Structures are given as C-alpha cells and as structure tokens.
Amino acid sequence: MERTATFKKDQFEQFFCLLKSFGKVFAPVRVSEKSFSFKSIESPSQIAFEALRTILPPKKFFFQQHEPILSYDENGIHEVKPETQQQVIFGVHPCDLAGLGIMDKVYTASPPDPHYIARRQATMLVGLSCMPDKHCFCKSMGTDSPTSDYDLFLTDIGDKYFVQIHSANGLNLIESMPDFFSRPEAQEDQTFKDFWTTRDKAFSSHFESENLPAIMDMEWNSQVWDDLGNRCLSCGNCTPVCPTCYCFDMVDVASLHANRGERVREWDSCQFVGFAKVAGDTNFRPGPVDRLKFWYRHKLHGFEDPHGLPTCVGCGRCTESCPAGIDDIVNVVLRLQGKPSILVTDKKKTQAGGCGTSCGDCQCDTADGDQHA
Amino acid sequence: MLSSNMSKGQERSQTIPSIAVHGLTGCAGELLVILENLEQLIPYVRVASFPFAQSSNEEDRPVDIAFVEGSVSQPHDLERLLKIRAQARWLVAVGNCAVWGCVQKGGCRNQSTVSLLHETYGEDSPIECLPATPLQDHVRVDVKLSGCPINATQLLAVTASLLRDHLPYITSKPVCLECKLRENACVLIEQNLPCLGPVTAGGCGALCPTYGAACYGCWGPCEQPQMEAMATILEEKGYDMQEVMSRLFAFGAPDELFERVKKNLTAKS
Ligand code: SF4
Ligand code: SF4
Ligand code: SF4
Ligand code: SF4
Numbered sequence: 001m002e003r004t005a006t007f008k009k010d011q012f013e014q015f016f017c018l019l020k021s022f023g024k025v026f027a028p029v030r031v032s033e034k035s036f037s038f039k040s041i042e043s044p045s046q047i048a049f050e051a052l053r054t055i056l057p058p059k060k061f062f063f064q065q066h067e068p069i070l071s072y073d074e075n076g077i078h079e080v081k082p083e084t085q086q087q088v089i090f091g092v093h094p095c096d097l098a099g100l101g102i103m104d105k106v107y108t109a110s111p112p113d114p115h116y117i118a119r120r121q122a123t124m125l126v127g128l129s130c131m132p133d134k135h136c137f138c139k140s141m142g143t144d145s146p147t148s149d150y151d152l153f154l155t156d157i158g159d160k161y162f163v164q165i166h167s168a169n170g171l172n173l174i175e176s177m178p179d180f181f182s183r184p185e186a187q188e189d190q191t192f193k194d195f196w197t198t199r200d201k202a203f204s205s206h207f208e209s210e211n212l213p214a215i216m217d218m219e220w221n222s223q224v225w226d227d228l229g230n231r232c233l234s235c236g237n238c239t240p241v242c243p244t245c246y247c248f249d250m251v252d253v254a255s256l257h258a259n260r261g262e263r264v265r266e267w268d269s270c271q272f273v274g275f276a277k278v279a280g281d282t283n284f285r286p287g288p289v290d291r292l293k294f295w296y297r298h299k300l301h302g303f304e305d306p307h308g309l310p311t312c313v314g315c316g317r318c319t320e321s322c323p324a325g326i327d328d329i330v331n332v333v334l335r336l337q338g339k340p341s342i343l344v345t346d347k348k349k350t351q352a353g354g355c356g357t358s359c360g361d362c363q364c365d366t367a368d369g370d371q372h373a
Numbered sequence: 374m375l376s377s378n379m380s381k382g383q384e385r386s387q388t389i390p391s392i393a394v395h396g397l398t399g400c401a402g403e404l405l406v407i408l409e410n411l412e413q414l415i416p417y418v419r420v421a422s423f424p425f426a427q428s429s430n431e432e433d434r435p436v437d438i439a440f441v442e443g444s445v446s447q448p449h450d451l452e453r454l455l456k457i458r459a460q461a462r463w464l465v466a467v468g469n470c471a472v473w474g475c476v477q478k479g480g481c482r483n484q485s486t487v488s489l490l491h492e493t494y495g496e497d498s499p500i501e502c503l504p505a506t507p508l509q510d511h512v513r514v515d516v517k518l519s520g521c522p523i524n525a526t527q528l529l530a531v532t533a534s535l536l537r538d539h540l541p542y543i544t545s546k547p548v549c550l551e552c553k554l555r556e557n558a559c560v561l562i563e564q565n566l567p568c569l570g571p572v573t574a575g576g577c578g579a580l581c582p583t584y585g586a587a588c589y590g591c592w593g594p595c596e597q598p599q600m601e602a603m604a605t606i607l608e609e610k611g612y613d614m615q616e617v618m619s620r621l622f623a624f625g626a627p628d629e630l631f632e633r634v635k636k637n638l639t640a641k642s
Contacts, residue, residue: 031557031558033563034558035558037556054556055556055558065554231605233547233549233599233602234547234598234599235547235550235571237549240554241553251542254533254534254536256416256529258537267550267554274545288599321559323559323606324602
C-alpha cells in the first residue's frame with residue numbers, strides 16, 4: 001500500500017536539504033524563453049517548477065549519450081565499469097515516469113544492461129504534478145498518472161505538497177525527518193483528489209487510443225505518410241528528445257597508442273539515413289518517408305518483439321521540437337481515425353490551390369510531382 | 374620540437390609511419406589545426422613534409438598519410454595534388470575546401486572564374502585559375518575529414534585509425550543531433566533563424582546554435598541532406614527563395630543535391 005504525507009511549500013528548502021542528503025540533485029532549469037533542461041542544482045531557487053517538458057528527457061541520466069563500454073590494450077579486452085553517483089532527479093512528470101518505465105523494461109530485459117541498471121539503482125526519482133498544455137496528450141496514452149518505479153511523487157495542493165511514497169528509499173528518506181512531514185488530513189485528501197479531477201479535465205489534445213495498433217496496421221499505406229515524410233528534414237530531433245527512444249550506435253575508437261582503444265556507445269536515431277544501412281550499401285529505409293513511417297510505427301504500434309508496446313507516452317516533446325511540424329501525433333492519429341484534424345500539410349495544399357484532400361489521384365497542385373505521380 | 378624530430382627522422386623512417394601535410398588553395402586553417410596538435414602526433418609519426426611549418430621537406434618520396442587542405446583552384450594545385458596522390462598510401466582531404474570546395478566553389482557558382490579573377494587581382498593578373506573543385510573531382514580520396522576548420526579530436530582519431538589500417542569513423546549525422554545533445558534551445562524553431570543544422574554534417578558540436586546563431590553550413594552537407602524540405606521550411610518562415618539558395622550553396626555542396634530545389638524554384642518563377 002502506498003503511504004502519503006504532506007509538507008508546507010514554504011519549507012521547501014528543508015525538503016531540498018533532505019534530497020541532498022541522498023545525493024546530487026538535478027531538476028528542471030530554464031535555459032531559454034521557452035525551454036528547460038534537467039541540470040544539477042545547488043538551491044531550490046534554480047528550479048523551474050513551471051517546466052512541463054525539458055529538452056532532453058530524464059533517460060539521459062541512465063542511458064548516456066556517449067559512453068565507453070569496453071576498452072582494449074596489450075593485455076586484452078576489458079569491461080568499462082559504469083560511472084555512477086548517488087543522485088536525485090526532482091520534478092519528473094507522469095509521462096516521463098512512464099517513459100522511464102519503458103526504458104527500464106528494455107534495458108533490464110535479458111541480457112540486462114549493467115550500465116543502465118547501476119545508474120538507475122543509484123537514483124531517487126521524485127515526481128511532480130503538472131497541468132497540461134496544448135501539446136500534452138499523456139491521457140490519451142494512459143500515462144497521465146504516476147506509475148512504475150518512482151520513489152516519491154509530489155502533488156501541488158495549494159500551500160502544501162501532498163507526497164506519495166512509493167519505495168523503500170522514499171520511505172527511509174521521509175522517516176529520517178518525521179517531524180517535518182504531517183499525515184494528510186481528510187480535507188487534504190479531498191484537495192488531492194480535486195487536483196487530479198481538475199487536471200483530468202484540463203487536456204485539450206486527445207484521441208481514443210484503444211484501437212491504435214490496429215489503425216496503424218490498417219493505415220500503413222496512407223497518403224499521410226508521404227505528405228508528412230516529404231517535409232521531413234531527417235534532422236533526428238524527434239528521437240533524442242523522446243523519453244523512450246533507446247537506440248544506439250556502437251563505434252570502435254582507436255587510440256594513437258598502439259594496441260589501445262575503446263568501444264563506445266552513442267545515441268542514434270532511426271531518422272538518420274545510416275541507421276538501417278547494412279553491408280553492400282543496402283538500406284531498409286532509404287528515404288525520409290520510410291523512416292518517418294517507421295518512427296511513427298514504433299511510437300504508436302510497437303515492434304513485433306517481446307515488449308511489443310506502443311512507446312509513446314504523450315509528452316509532446318517531438319511535436320514541439322520538430323522544425324517541420326510533422327510530429328503532430330495527436331492530429332495524425334485523428335486523421336488516421338477519420339476524425340476532424342488539421343495537419344501542417346493541409347495549409348500548404350490550400351495555399352497551392354489544390355483541393356485540400358490527399359487523394360493523390362489527380363495531377364493538381366496538391367500532388368508533389370515525383371512522389372504522387 | 375619540429376627540427377629535432379626531423380633530424381631523427383631519417384634513421385627512424387624505417388620503423389615509424391610518415392605523414393605529409395600540404396595546402397592547396399585554402400585559408401591554412403586546417404594546417405594550423407594540424408600544427409597545433411602536432412605534438413600529440415609526433416611520438417607516433419614522422420613528419421616527412423609540411424612546407425607550411427618546416428623548411429626541410431622530403432619531395433617525391435612515398436609517405437603513409439598525406440593530409441591535403443584546400444581546393445583545386447589553380448593549375449599548379451592540380452599538378453601538386455597528382456604528385457601527392459602518387460606518393461601517398463592514404464590521402465586524407467582535410468577541411469571543407471578539400472572535401473567540398475567550400476566558398477571558392479560556392480563563389481564560382483555565382484560568377485565566372487574570369488570575372489572573379491579580374492575583380493580580385495586586376496585585369497592584367499598573371500595568375501591562372503580554374504573553377505574551384507574539391508580533391509575528389511581529380512583523385513581518389515581515402516578519407517574525407519570536413520570542417521571549417523577541422524575538429525582536432527576527429528583529426529587525431531582519423532590518424533589513429535589509419536595507423537592501424539582501419540578506415541576511420543567520421544560522423545555524417547546532422548548538426549541537430551549535437552545541438553540536441555547539448556540541450557540548446559532550437560534557434561530555427563524558437564527564433565525563426567535560418568539554421569542549416571538539419572542538412573549540415575556534425576563535428577563542430579553545434580557551435581553556432583550553442584551561441585544563439587544559425588548554423589550556416591560550414592561543415593558541408595550531412596549524409597543525404599533533405600535540401601528540398603529545408604528550402605520549404607525556410608521559405609515558410611518568410612525567407613526569400615533566392616536567399617535560401619545562396620545560403621544552401623555557400624559552402625560548395627555538389628550541384629546534384631539541389632536539383633529538386635532548383636526545379637521547384639524555376640517552376641515558381
Ligand atoms: S513520441 Fe513524441 S510525444 Fe511520444 S513520448 Fe516520444 S517525444 Fe513524447
Ligand atoms: S523510434 Fe527509432 S530511434 Fe526511437 S526507439 Fe524506435 S527505432 Fe529507436
Ligand atoms: S520528423 Fe521532424 S524532428 Fe524528426 S527527423 Fe523529421 S523533421 Fe526532424
Ligand atoms: S538550432 Fe539548428 S542545429 Fe540546433 S536543433 Fe535547431 S535546427 Fe538543428
């Protein structure tokens with residue numbers, strides 16, 4: 001059973017010291033007018049409590065961008081021990097907790113990844129409630145409340161935080177300062193429930209996701225993929241920002257010293273042309289249309305693998321960080337479902353004088369030459 | 374440092390791999406990067422030839438690795454390049470000029486070579502010039518290490534690989550990846566700046582966007598850049614198509630990459 005507690009917001013400084021007693025604290029920090037990033041912080045005044053989505057999701061703390069995993073020298077090949085530190089990630093919203101849940105599944109499945117697991121085990125995850133903006137659609141993906149292996153989750157109930165305690169580490173931390181926390185009063189339980197009811201009604205982007213995998217299968221040949229894919233820059237912005245994109249590339253880096261070198265793992269993206277290229281220069285997904293469709297499939301349908309999950313948790317990061325405006329997942333799903341929707345490609349068509357549909361049958365301006373003819 | 378290495382060079386030449394560093398038409402930026410990092414290379418290689426940095430150089434002798442900067446823009450560049458190629462086991466094109474032709478090639482696209490020559494050196498200039506071209510238009514290039522200037526870490530890694538007879542790994546993923554890894558706010562999205570990061574090869578660590586400026590493509594194109602999509606998106610942001618084209622063209626990328634963009638441009642006008 002989950003235990004709960006409350007503490008006063010104006011005593012956040014003390015709560016912060018408690019977190020620091022566990023390890024180095026990371027929290028969302030504002031980096032530009034619109035953007036945030038999880039960074040190491042020394043004082044609560046640095047925390048951007050208003051942050052919804054950070055540029056990179058918290059996966060970066062466990063699945064590192066660039067990491068030597070083996071080294072070799074005259075004496076043979078050696079495993080590189082993962083670098084770990086005791087750390088607290090503060091301010092993780094429900095979508096990102098769900099994202100980490102998916103990452104956990106992938107990286108703990110056999111054969112487990114010792115680097116990922118070592119860092120995950122040295123980390124305390126402290127969640128924080130949020131109010132959705134127009135790009136949030138976690139509710140549609142069923143990832144809108146805290147799930148998976150978090151330690152503590154804070155809900156904003158006015159002048160207090162309502163704390164859900166979800167792990168032994170979390171409980172130990174709370175019990176180390178018993179006088180600081182209170183048992184929630186009946187009224188506070190009610191405020192907590194009201195908060196989540198209000199939040200549930202606050203989503204402006206939504207679709208029914210029950211039949212999503214089936215619809216993705218049915219619409220595999222939809223014109224939507226050509227229309228959107230032909231605008232795709234193959235810039236790959238959509239995958240590092242995704243809390244569940246777990247793909248990497250492996251490179252051997254020789255050293256100038258004879259017989260020495262490293263095998264390094266680096267983040268990769270299925271949107272890059274080299275990703276599906278194999279010997280003989282054969283490419284399973286040679287064009288941006290193939291790659292975009294594949295990306296959408298992994299996000300909304302899942303692979304034919306043991307996990308088999310749709311891997312989108314509805315955080316809206318890809319929507320916000322796609323320069324071409326084509327990662328508009330909500331509208332793409334609505335379009336595939338045959339419901340009212342607006343896509344970036346519609347505007348272009350109307351302006352170009354086409355009929356505004358994506359039939360692709362005629363030679364009107366709507367059709368983009370090569371792709372449609 | 375250099376001269377002592379040279380004097381020992383002769384007796385060590387049998388055992389230690391040799392390198393040569395040459396500059397054709399370029400700004401010497403790559404030569405400077407190599408010079409700056411030579412101390413790290415010297416324990417492992419013998420500098421057989423580096424006319425920019427040392428006075429005594431071997432001519433017409435086989436060399437393991439030849440680094441060549443600059444584009445072929447004059448007849449004597451071509452003569453030298455053919456000689457270098459004939460003597461080198463591995464030929465590494467260093468810098469955008471050598472790999473793509475850089476601004477010289479970009480410039481030659483807009484104006485005739487003759488008018489460029491006259492405007493720069495006067496009507497009676499004795500200089501002979503050719504339309505600027507990258508090394509690969511004339512000789513086999515084993516490794517293309519672009520940059521403006523090149524990244525020192527990549528230079529050392531390329532050398533290390535070649536010393537082990539590995540073909541080096543050089544990223545051709547776009548600048549956007551490095552930009553996202555640094556968690557920069559995207560200047561194309563947030564500020565509508567004409568950032569060419571999506572079509573430009575990474576390696577610089579997204580230097581310009583990190584300082585709030587648009588990437589102007591100095592590293593040359595990434596692998597299979599989506600030029601047409603890039604042009605569409607910049608045009609939608611209000612950039613005039615001529616300006617978009619001149620930005621895309623500036624750093625010497627090959628014409629084939631722009632065929633569809635140009636077709637659309639002609640169709641519109
Ligand atoms: S696909 Fe997009 S919205 Fe879904 S989890 Fe990934 S970044 Fe978030
Ligand atoms: S969407 Fe692409 S990059 Fe992301 S996890 Fe799937 S295959 Fe990998
Ligand atoms: S979908 Fe958008 S973010 Fe992803 S590669 Fe294409 S243009 Fe870039
Ligand atoms: S600022 Fe430029 S390089 Fe960085 S993500 Fe945006 S488009 Fe790419």
